Amino acid sequence: MKKEEYIKAVLEQVRCSAVHEPLKKELEAHIDDQAEAFIAVGLPEENAEEEAVKTMGDPIETGVGLDAAHRPRVPGTVFAAAAVLMLLGAVMRYMLAPYFEFVEGGIGDIAALPLGIGAAVLFYFLDYTAFARFPKTAYVAFVILMGVGMFGVINITDILNRGDGTVIQITGLRETARQIAFYGSMLLVPFMCGFAFSMRGKGFGGFVLTCLALVVPPAFIALYAPCVSALVLSGIYALAVMTIAVKNGFFKVRKRAAHLFMYIPALLAAAGVTALKIWRDSRNEHMGVGWEQDYVRGIISGAKLFGRGNVESEFLTNANDAHLLTAVIAQCGLAAGALTALAVTALPIAMLIMSGRVQNSFGRLTAFSIGIVFMLQAVWFLSANIGVTTALESYVTAPFMSGGGFNAIACGILVGIFASVYRRKDLMPERKLDTGRPAKKVT
Amino acid sequence: MKIDKSLMAGSTGMLILQLLEEKEMYGYEMIDTLEKRSDSTFSLKAGTLYPLLHSLEKAGYVSSREAESENGRMRKYYAITDEGAGFLAEKRNEWNVFSGAVNKVLEGGSCV
Incomplete structure (x- = not known):
């Protein structure tokens, strides 16, 4: 049997096509090593490969074993x-709908x-490594798509604004x-992960460029919306991606310097956003600084362990879906709130592990x-809901x-990508994702 | 001397991990080393080795990386992980108890 025939017979048994290429290389290298050893002890070159294949064993048995692995x-x-x-x-939004105006529970959810x-x-069935294939183009394309979408939505708002009586649509x-x-x-x-991965091996310049590419465009889009949570969260997402990238040695930089470069501006930005929020609240003569948190804490202090507490505050009826947990605590009690908090955080913790x-x-x-x-979303949601x-x-x-099609689709896509990564957690070798850098030579 | 394959079953993983505890190796090197060190008693087929290696990798007992050898051939090198070292120590103890018990029985003698 020839080398190619043997490898083909093995790979026919292995259902996961993602590992065919690296398996082929590994088996080829083994047969070549064995053939070389046979030639070294005097076997004619023309017979060496065939003899080497014979030492490999039954290809079907090997393939079945590799398929199981x-x-x-x-x-x-x-x-x-x-x-x-x-x-x-x-279900929660549907059950709370009669008590709180903000909860739009219904068929839409x-x-x-x-x-x-x-x-x-x-997204589970799509190959997640696509994010690493054309990373920069894909990143830029997605940012442009977001920007165009935002521009379109805001300008439609302006057009409607000039018309008459379209307040509801403008809000929407x-x-x-x-x-x-x-x-x-x-x-x-x-x-972002694909972009950072594609910059592997770059020095401090590449590291700075990656930081800027990951932080600046989403920040502009968030400010254009404007959406404070998108601004803060996209900054932290970028920080998390870059922290892991630096930790894994993607960049040829001194880790301490890289961390200082990332965290000092991040802390300054966090202080700036906090100061801005305090300044805005202080200008609100009726409410004052921290009025929202005071309301939420007031509702929680009036809550019972089980069942509906003292919910006299008008806050919840005017609040939005972000205070779903506060509504649960007010209506169903602290115990139900604690269980909801556990449900919100358990899956992200499991995913991180x-x-x-x-x-x-x-x-x-x-x-x-x-x-x-x-x-991060869970932490922000919980901290907002306990004041x-x-x-x-x-x-x-x-x-x-949370309700709505956007939330379901966005969460669904990310869970699908996560599952796509996890299903190949032992399978996808680094070489398949490599951008062509030569491997380290071994002596 | 030909060895009954069933005697080896279950201990091949331990032997591979032992080799990798000493140094990082590629597949062919493992078979060659095992054969030489056991005076050709353990002649492992590639068809047995690779599924086993890939299972050990999946279990987290070994890790791998690709690297180019001096002759330009791309090879996959395997190394034992901390988890693998722990597993090996456990298997080694098991083996010592087992082989000791087998030897005691084979040596014969009366029960007290």
Whole structure:
């Protein structure tokens, strides 16, 4: 049997096509090594390869063994947890709708469920390494798409604004602009990972360029919306991606210098945003600084452990979906609130832990960054709902649980990408993703 | 001397991990080293080695990287992980207990 025939027979048994190329290379190298050894002991060159193939054993048996070793792992629990959270959110909003005006529970939430699940399944079957194939083009294209969408929505708003009596539509479109900024920055994260991955091996200049590319365009879009949460979160997403990239040695830079370069501007920006919020609140003569948090804390202090508490505040009826948990605490009690908080954070924590098991660095970066997206959103949502941070004048959601088609689709896409990474967590070798850099020579 | 294959079953993984604990190796090198060190007692087929190696990698006991050798051939090098080292220590203990017990029985003697 010839080398090519043997390898073909082995690979026919291996169902995961993603590993065919590296397996082929590994088996080829083995047969070549063996043939070389036979030639060294005097076997004629023309017979060496065939004899080397004979030492490999039965190709079918080998293929079956390799197929078993490379069976994709379906992260069924992640899919199931995401679907349960979406359903739980829809049910909660439906049950709270009669008590709180802001909760628009209804058929729309249920209709969004198949959209989210469909998006998750679609992206699960797509090859996530596509984000690393044309990273810069894809990143720029997505940023442009977000910018164009935003420009279109805001200008339609302006056109309607000049008409008569279109207040509801104007509000809706402003909300859409915020949604584009918020969900766009979420969906930009895998593209950020691809961009950072493509800059591997670059020095400090490449590192700075990557930082700027990841921070500046989403920040402009968030300011254009305007959406404070998109501005803050997209900055933290970029920071997380770059922190992992530096930790994994993507850039030829001194890690301490790189961290200082990232974290000092990030802390200054955080202080700036906080100061701006305090300044804006202080100019509000009726409400004052921290009025939103005071209202939320007031509602929680009036809550019971079980059942409806003292909900006299008008705050919730005028608040938006970002205070879903506060509404749960007010209506159903602190225990139900604690369970909801647990449900919101459990999946992001599980995703962060699972990402550590992904073997190739791009997959690990992507999976971890997606976990960070959901974790940050969950943390902001929870802190806003217990009166620690602000949620108004922004866009804050509970991952999976908040209503609307945008939320379901964006969360579905990211869960699908995460699952796509995880199913190949042991399979996708670095070389397939490599951008052509020569491997290190071994002596 | 030909060895009954069933005697080797279950211990091949331990032998591979032992080799990798000493140094990073590629597939052919493992088979060659194992054969030489065991005076040709353990003549492992590539068809047995690679599925086993890939399973060990999936379990997190070994990690791999590709690198070019001096003759320009691309090779996949395997190295033992901390988890793999722990697993090897466990397997080694198991083996010592097992082989000790087998030897005791084979040596014969009366029960007390």
